[in-house]
Structures are given as structure tokens and as C-alpha cells.
Amino acid sequence: MDWVYLIEVLVGGLMSGVMYSLVAIGFVLIYKSSGIFNFAQGTMLLFASLTFVKMTENGIDFWTSLFIAAGIMVIFGIATERYVIRPLANQDLLALFMATVGLATFQEGFSQFVWDSDVHGLQMSKFLDIGLLDPAPIFMSDHIPWLDILIPKFDIFASLVAGSLIVVLAFFFQKTKTGLSLRAVSDDHMAAMAVGIPLQTVWAVVWAVTGVIALVAGLLWAERVSVSFTLIEAVMKALPVILIGGLTSIPGAIVGGLVIGVGEKLGEIYLADVFGGQGIELWFAYFMALIFLIFRPQGMFGEKLIERV
Amino acid sequence: MSKSLLKVNNIEVVYNHVILALRGVTLDVEEGKVVSLLGANGSGKTTTLKACSNLLHAERGAITKGSIEYNENDISKTDAYNLVKDGVVQVLEGRHCFSHLTVEENIMTGSFIRENPKEAKQDLERVYDHFERIRIRKKSLAGFTSGGEQQMIAMGRALMSRPKLILLDEPSMGLAPQLVEEIFAIVKNLNKEGVSFLIAEQNAMVALKYADDGYIIENGRVILKGKAKELLERPDVKEMYLGVGAEGKTSFRDIKYYHRRKPSFS
Numbered sequence: 001m002d003w004v005y006l007i008e009v010l011v012g013g014l015m016s017g018v019m020y021s022l023v024a025i026g027f028v029l030i031y032k033s034s035g036i037f038n039f040a041q042g043t044m045l046l047f048a049s050l051t052f053v054k055m056t057e058n059g060i061d062f063w064t065s066l067f068i069a070a071g072i073m074v075i076f077g078i079a080t081e082r083y084v085i086r087p088l089a090n091q092d093l094l095a096l097f098m099a100t101v102g103l104a105t106f107q108e109g110f111s112q113f114v115w116d117s118d119v120h121g122l123q124m125s126k127f128l129d130i131g132l133l134d135p136a137p138i139f140m141s142d143h144i145p146w147l148d149i150l151i152p153k154f155d156i157f158a159s160l161v162a163g164s165l166i167v168v169l170a171f172f173f174q175k176t177k178t179g180l181s182l183r184a185v186s187d188d189h190m191a192a193m194a195v196g197i198p199l200q201t202v203w204a205v206v207w208a209v210t211g212v213i214a215l216v217a218g219l220l221w222a223e224r225v226s227v228s229f230t231l232i233e234a235v236m237k238a239l240p241v242i243l244i245g246g247l248t249s250i251p252g253a254i255v256g257g258l259v260i261g262v263g264e265k266l267g268e269i270y271l272a273d274v275f276g277g278q279g280i281e282l283w284f285a286y287f288m289a290l291i292f293l294i295f296r297p298q299g300m301f302g303e304k305l306i307e308r309v
Numbered sequence: 310m311s312k313s314l315l316k317v318n319n320i321e322v323v324y325n326h327v328i329l330a331l332r333g334v335t336l337d338v339e340e341g342k343v344v345s346l347l348g349a350n351g352s353g354k355t356t357t358l359k360a361c362s363n364l365l366h367a368e369r370g371a372i373t374k375g376s377i378e379y380n381e382n383d384i385s386k387t388d389a390y391n392l393v394k395d396g397v398v399q400v401l402e403g404r405h406c407f408s409h410l411t412v413e414e415n416i417m418t419g420s421f422i423r424e425n426p427k428e429a430k431q432d433l434e435r436v437y438d439h440f441e442r443i444r445i446r447k448k449s450l451a452g453f454t455s456g457g458e459q460q461m462i463a464m465g466r467a468l469m470s471r472p473k474l475i476l477l478d479e480p481s482m483g484l485a486p487q488l489v490e491e492i493f494a495i496v497k498n499l500n501k502e503g504v505s506f507l508i509a510e511q512n513a514m515v516a517l518k519y520a521d522d523g524y525i526i527e528n529g530r531v532i533l534k535g536k537a538k539e540l541l542e543r544p545d546v547k548e549m550y551l552g553v554g555a556e557g558k559t560s561f562r563d564i565k566y567y568h569r570r571k572p573s574f575s
Binding site: 177 | 364
């Protein structure tokens with residue numbers, strides 16, 4: 001067995017796992033706080049990164065575009081709460097889910113209407129000259145020699161960004177007043193309302209934060225798969241992640257992402273023969289999620305029902 | 310007679326546009342008083358409280374008639390957030406603690422409307438002073454605390470907003486008699502500090518013992534009101550709600566005589 005190769009595969013898996021986690025966190029945030037499965041997560045990624053790309057293509061510099069795109073996502077999140085979620089509050093959850101399906105369709109059309117439906121290449125390396133990123137194409141070509149293990153620099157960059165975003169989120173949730181009220185709302189809507197936490201404001205914050213996460217995740221993904229509708233499909237990979245990690249848990253989303261990332265890379269390399277040839281990377285994640293659904297439907301870190309005996 | 314803090318004027322509440330839950334409830338909480346609202350299951354106690362704290366819409370209920378005044382302002386349209394700001398807070402039936410948050414975090418959620426974090430810290434101490442029992446458990450998850458502790462957490466959480474009026478729904482539910490007494494003793498202490506209470510209870514004996522005024526509600530109507538002491542003495546109340554028959558077995562028909570009388574104020 002080639003150990004260096006194995007470690008490379010593991011590290012590569014972990015790094016793509018971080019990217020999955022980032023997308024999964026978007027789902028988890030909204031599900032936790034309002035019980036809605038947000039079908040529009042994928043189109044949010046598309047819309048966010050398309051907005052960013054179109055602005056850079058029109059000559060606006062990197063940081064300004066990033067800032068404006070984040071601002072637009074925040075406004076979009078607040079508007080979503082105000083005009084989609086609030087009128088449906090206290091309705092059947094299925095109605096809310098269908099509303100997000102509608103939102104996805106709207107967003108898909110809207111981004112084509114405002115911008116266009118072309119495939120855009122995104123080369124952040126053009127803007128970010130911080131040494132780690134050499135001129136494009138940046139991944140799979142330029143490696144750092146470290147213990148003879150080859151790790152694409154972009155992967156390191158992406159996981160650093162994702163990792164720090166996760167740390168910021170964790171701090172926000174655990175240490176701030178808004179974070180505390182978010183957790184309270186996710187625990188018990190009625191009680192949160194009774195103690196004077198305004199549900200609408202909390203939901204607006206959640207949607208805005210999710211919008212910003214969608215922007216970051218969208219950009220990191222777009223660097224690999226280009227800004228186009230394939231982005232929406234990339235998001236579908238986050239579904240097995242939240243099934244494995246648990247729909248209600250942010251640590252779950254992180255660990256789930258890592259498990260999926262490593263799992264599918266290892267599967268591709270060591271199990272391909274068992275399952276009849278290459279390409280199992282495409283479906284292996286869903287297969288793992290299925291196993292989890294059978295044996296542990298709430299996922300690894302899903303809400304355990306705390307029951308007093 | 311002291312000033313009226315909360316005035317419920319003949320309200321009618323309908324759930325889901327069809328289910329009539331309250332058909333004319335009138336009550337009055339005077340400033341600095343403890344008022345008990347008694348009644349059996351499904352008589353409309355909780356609905357009355359939720360109408361006051363404006364949590365009805367979350368269960369697709371709505372006030373269709375009548376009005377609710379707090380400090381002489383109509384509050385039937387004020388949302389829960391602003392009500393808490395104005396000093397009306399509800400402690401829900403069945404506690405509703407945030408089970409995945411620690412005890413201290415639970416209590417701190419009640420300070421959301423407060424601007425000044427320093428004051429919130431002082432208030433936290435005040436809450437612990439009232440509820441010594443939960444001070445030692447402040448780091449554990451609320452979901453793992455006992456029923457009595459959860460009731461204290463819920464009440465402490467409500468106290469954090471410095472309320473003038475607490476709507477307390479079934480504080481005795483599922484608690485041992487000793488704990489019930491403890492909870493009501495705390496209610497009395499808080500009352501001395503100037504907090505008024507409207508308490509919905511099934512446990513009429515305790516509720517009347519600690520209250521100034523009492524209302525008895527049945528089928529969405531107030532059927533009896535009066536000073537708590539007078540209510541305790543009434544033979545019909547004794548028979549129906551306190552479980553102490555005055556003279557051996559009485560016929561059911563004889564006890565419920567007040568039903569056939571029209572309440573004087575509706």
C-alpha cells in the first residue's frame with residue numbers, strides 16, 4: 001500500500017469535505033431556526049456568485065464586488081423573510097417548503113433576467129495575489145512539497161476560508177445575544193415569543209447570514225466548477241451531508257461534510273472495483289446517506305430528544 | 310380601590326375561524342394584586358392568558374370581539390415583543406424551557422429586550438436570589454432539570470424583562486405539593502416587590518390561598534368572581550373546585566346552582 005498516496009487522498013477528501021460543510025451549514029441554519037428545509041439554497045449560491053462575477057467583469061475591483069454582493073445577499077435575505085416567510089408563519093411546514101421551491105424557481109429566473117445565463121469562469125487568483133494563489137489554473141498544477149504529499153494550494157485556501165467562517169459562526173452563536181436568541185428560537189418558537197424575542201427579526205438575521213454564507217460557498221465552489229447552473233447541482237451534494245450530520249446540528253454539518261468528502265474519495269479509489277468501475281464518487285455520498293437513514297435517521301449529531309424520566 | 314392594570318372587556322376568541330373558545334370573558338387585574346383564574350380543562354384559562362399576551366395568532370386564534378386594556382391602552386393589537394417591553398410577560402403552561410440551552414442561557418433569553426447588559430447581569434443575580442434552587446444548576450442543560458426547576462427557570466426568564474404583570478399559566482402542573490407551595494411563596498414575594506400576577510390554575514385551593522381576587526371560568530365564560538377569601542368560603546366552590554363537600558353527599562344538581570343564574574356583569 002502506498003501510504004503517501006493514501007494520506008493525499010485523505011487530505012484531499014477532507015478539503016472537499018470542508019466545502020460541502022459550508023453549503024450544509026446554510027441548510028442547517030435555516031432548518032434549525034424555522035424548521036424549513038430551504039430548497040432555494042442552491043440558487044442562492046448561483047445568484048450570489050453570479051452577482052459577484054458580473055461585477056468583476058464590469059471592472060469593479062475584488063473587495064468592492066465582494067462587499068456589494070454580500071450586501072445584496074443580506075437585502076435578499078431580509079426581503080425573503082418579509083415577503084415569503086412572514087406571510088406563511090404558523091402555517092403548515094409543507095407550505096413553507098413549497099414556498100422555498102417557488103423561491104428557487106424565482107431566483108433562477110431572476111438571476112438570468114438581471115445578469116445572464118452564460119457560463120462564467122471565476123478566477124479569484126486574478127484578484128487575490130497573496131502568494132498561495134499563483135496564476136490560473138491554480139489547482140492540480142501547483143503544489144507545495146511537504147513530506148512529499150501534494151496538496152493543491154487552492155484547496156488549502158478554500159478550507160482556511162471555510163474554516164474561519166465556521167469559527168466566526170460558532171462564536172456568533174455561542175457568545176452573542178443575537179446568537180443566543182437564535183438558539184432559543186430554534187428550540188421553542190412559542191417560548192421565544194413569550195419572553196419577547198421577535199421571531200421576525202431573528203428569521204431575517206438567519207436569512208441574511210445564510211445569504212452571506214451562500215456567497216462565500218458559491219465563490220469557493222465556482223472557482224472549481226465555474227459560475228453556471230452546475231453550481232445548483234454542487235449544492236445537492238450537501239443533502240447527504242446534512243442527512244449524515246443531522247439536520248439540526250452545525251457541528252454535524254461540519255463533520256458530515258468531512259465524512260462525505262473523505263468517504264467518496266476513498267470509495268472512488270479503493271472500492272471502485274467492487275462496485276464496478278470508476279465514477280462511484282458521483283453517487284457514493286448518497287449511498288452513505290442511505291445507510292445512515294436506515295440505522296440512525298437523526299444523523300450523527302441530530303437533535304436528540306431530551307426527555308426527562 | 311387601586312388602579313386597574315389589566316382590563317379584559319368581554320372578549321371572544323375564535324380558533325381557526327370556527328372554534329369558539331372564549332365567549333365573553335371580562336376580568337380585571339388591579340395593580341399590585343394577585344388574581345387567580347380557575348377552571349377545568351378546556352374552559353379557556355390558557356386562551357384568556359394568550360389573548361392578553363398576544364400569542365394567540367401563533368395558534369391561529371384571534372380576538373373577534375371585546376378589548377383588552379393595559380394601563381388604559383388597548384393592547385389587543387400590540388405584538389408580544391412590545392408587550393414584553395411594556396411589562397406584560399407570560400410564563401407558558403408546561404414551562405417551555407429551551408431544553409438545549411443551559412439554565413443560565415435560558416434565563417438570559419428573557420433579557421432580549423433589555424438594552425443594558427450590565428443591568429441584565431444584576432437582574433440575573435436577582436433571579437437567582439429568588440430561585441436559590443436553580444443557582445447551583447446554572448451550567449446544566451435545562452432539558453435535564455426537574456419539573457420544579459424548569460418552572461423556576463421559566464419564571465426567572467420572565468422576570469428578566471422586569472415585568473409589571475406576569476401571566477402565569479398553570480405553575481403547579483405536575484409538581485409535588487411541597488414544590489407548589491414553594492412556587493406560590495415566591496409569587497407572593499415577587500408580588501410584594503410590586504409585580505402583579507394573573508394566574509391560571511386548576512389547583513384552586515393553592516391558587517385562592519395566595520390570591521387577592523379570583524375568577525372562575527367555565528366553557529369560555531366567567532361564571533363567578535370575587536375576593537379570593539370569599540370564594541374559598543362559598544359552598545358551591547368548595548364542592549366543585551376544592552373537593553370538600555360541606556354536608557356529606559350532595560346532589561350534583563344542587564351544587565351547580567350558580568350555572569342557572571346569569572352572571573351579573575355579562
